[in-house]
Amino acid sequence: MAKFVPSDVLVERALVGDSAAMARLMSRAEAATPECRPAFARLYQKAGQAHIVGITGVPGSGKSTLVSTLTLKLRAAGKRVGIIAVDPSSPYSGGSIMGDRIRMSALAGDEGVFIRSMATRGAHGGMARASLEAVDVLDATGFDYVIIETVGVGQAEVEIARAAHTVVVVSAPGLGDDIQAIKAGILEIADVHVVSKCDRPDANRTISDLKTMLTLGLSLSGGASWQPKVVPTSSAQGEGFEELITALDRHAQWMRSSSAGQDRLRHIAEFRMLKTAEDLLSQQFLATRKPALALISGQLSERRISPYQAAERLLAGFQLEGPA
Amino acid sequence: MTNKIRILLAKVGLDGHDRGVKIVARCLRDAGMDVVYTGLHRSPEEVVAAAVQEDVDVLGVSLLSGAHMTIFPKIIAGLKARGVDDIILLGGGVMPDEDVVALKKMGVHEVLLQDTPPNTIIQTIERLVAERGDR
Ligand SMILES: Nc1nc2c(ncn2[C@@H]2O[C@H](COP(=O)(O)OP(=O)(O)OP(=O)(O)O)[C@@H](O)[C@H]2O)c(=O)[nH]1
Numbered sequence: 001m002a003k004f005v006p007s008d009v010l011v012e013r014a015l016v017g018d019s020a021a022m023a024r025l026m027s028r029a030e031a032a033t034p035e036c037r038p039a040f041a042r043l044y045q046k047a048g049q050a051h052i053v054g055i056t057g058v059p060g061s062g063k064s065t066l067v068s069t070l071t072l073k074l075r076a077a078g079k080r081v082g083i084i085a086v087d088p089s090s091p092y093s094g095g096s097i098m099g100d101r102i103r104m105s106a107l108a109g110d111e112g113v114f115i116r117s118m119a120t121r122g123a124h125g126g127m128a129r130a131s132l133e134a135v136d137v138l139d140a141t142g143f144d145y146v147i148i149e150t151v152g153v154g155q156a157e158v159e160i161a162r163a164a165h166t167v168v169v170v171s172a173p174g175l176g177d178d179i180q181a182i183k184a185g186i187l188e189i190a191d192v193h194v195v196s197k198c199d200r201p202d203a204n205r206t207i208s209d210l211k212t213m214l215t216l217g218l219s220l221s222g223g224a225s226w227q228p229k230v231v232p233t234s235s236a237q238g239e240g241f242e243e244l245i246t247a248l249d250r251h252a253q254w255m256r257s258s259s260a261g262q263d264r265l266r267h268i269a270e271f272r273m274l275k276t277a278e279d280l281l282s283q284q285f286l287a288t289r290k291p292a293l294a295l296i297s298g299q300l301s302e303r304r305i306s307p308y309q310a311a312e313r314l315l316a317g318f319q320l321e322g323p324a
Numbered sequence: 325m326t327n328k329i330r331i332l333l334a335k336v337g338l339d340g341h342d343r344g345v346k347i348v349a350r351c352l353r354d355a356g357m358d359v360v361y362t363g364l365h366r367s368p369e370e371v372v373a374a375a376v377q378e379d380v381d382v383l384g385v386s387l388l389s390g391a392h393m394t395i396f397p398k399i400i401a402g403l404k405a406r407g408v409d410d411i412i413l414l415g416g417g418v419m420p421d422e423d424v425v426a427l428k429k430m431g432v433h434e435v436l437l438q439d440t441p442p443n444t445i446i447q448t449i450e451r452l453v454a455e456r457g458d459r
């Protein structure tokens with residue numbers, strides 16, 4: 001039998017650079033064990049220094065390759081980089097194949113880079129809570145940048161990217177007639193637009209389409225004081241990354257110095273609070289109301305009560321526990 | 325609460341075939357496991373670093389190149405050097421029976437040769453993880 005190391009001991013080890021301890025803490029975040037809550041409270045206190053960058057875009061748009069090249073450039077500047085790569089779980093089995101590391105092989109073995117793959121349904125409760133706790137582990141242990149890669153389809157994934165300080169939306173040429181990300185509805189959340197694969201001849205069209213759209217005012221981020229920029233990159237040729245890093249740094253500066261940026265930080269905090277509350281609620285709810293669930297849904301299916309009556313009965317027996 | 329079984333699949337060495345590993349990855353996903361796949365040509369050190377960061381329950385290393393007797397000792401030493409003693413190590417691929425015996429003595433928990441049926445792979449993983457227990 002394996003031995004259980006208490007989470008506060010893991011925090012001590014993680015803070016002196018033990019990557020196995022960091023990794024185990026991330027698993028505890030996914031498992032959502034109450035035991036780790038004080039440890040994560042401590043990590044949260046220590047965190048707050050890293051620049052958290054969300055990278056999203058439709059499948060195959062070149063996100064992982066971009067993260068890899070961006071990380072190499074940041075490493076060359078002496079920065080430590082943590083990466084959380086979120087991949088979708090199979091709706092059928094709940095399992096997943098997480099392959100982002102394949103495109104990040106240039107980073108393999110570098111101790112200044114920490115890569116963690118997470119599956120959307122790998123966490124008990126919400127992925128948003130768990131992935132942001134994993135970000136805290138990296139932030140608190142001194143990583144300068146924490147990059148979260150999520151696929152820009154599905155509300156849960158997009159929400160996670162939006163909980164970052166700076167949201168990068170990746171659009172690629174050649175994925176369709178027009179920019180696929182429009183259909184996915186994610187262009188609006190970008191603080192920085194990357195057009196990837198600009199070594200391809202059809203990239204110019206994607207760039208100009210995107211610029212046209214921006215002049216039409218397609219942006220939710222930052223209000224008037226932040227103008228999202230379009231940054232063409234080629235991970236294959238290593239081009240555009242100086243510009244990308246400049247755009248990221250400028251956005252971080254804007255967050256720190258503008259009142260809109262401060263509002264954004266408060267929104268992120270509110271999001272985390274709500275997601276964590278949601279998780280607590282649903283975990284305790286399912287733990288205590290599971291027997292009633294079967295009984296009441298039976299009554300509902302026999303049409304002896306209405307959906308509202310059923311919901312009221314289900315909720316009536318529930319009492320949220322206070323902190324232990 | 326315990327998480328789903330997490331497993332990292334790696335191809336070490338020079339051979340360029342990963343069709344088999346990809347099929348295994350799909351079977352494990354369909355059995356409800358979370359599978360991290362790292363791609364071809366990884367070094368033992370890279371595999372160890374990835375397995376530690378991913379905090380997997382199981383590290384599955386597949387090789388067809390015949391270098392297993394040099395690669396597995398490096399992986400075992402790498403895990404030990406990082407103080408990791410609760411990752412289950414599986415070998416896969418093609419190798420002679422006497423090497424299987426030697427590898428198990430060395431600390432490889434199980435060796436699943438090339439034609440092992442998917443169900444056996446799944447059952448073996450589930451059994452080994454259950455035997456190890458929560459951590
Ligand atoms: N020509 C060219 N191809 C690229 C570039 N960057 C990525 N690709 C290719 O685009 C494909 C997808 O790249 P990924 O980095 O895996 O894309 P992704 O967005 O992370 O994909 P998912 O995680 O599956 O959503 C691969 O075949 C890459 O080789 C680039 O700069 N130029």
Ligand SMILES: [Mg+2]
Binds near residue numbers: 063065
């Ligand atoms: Mg990817």
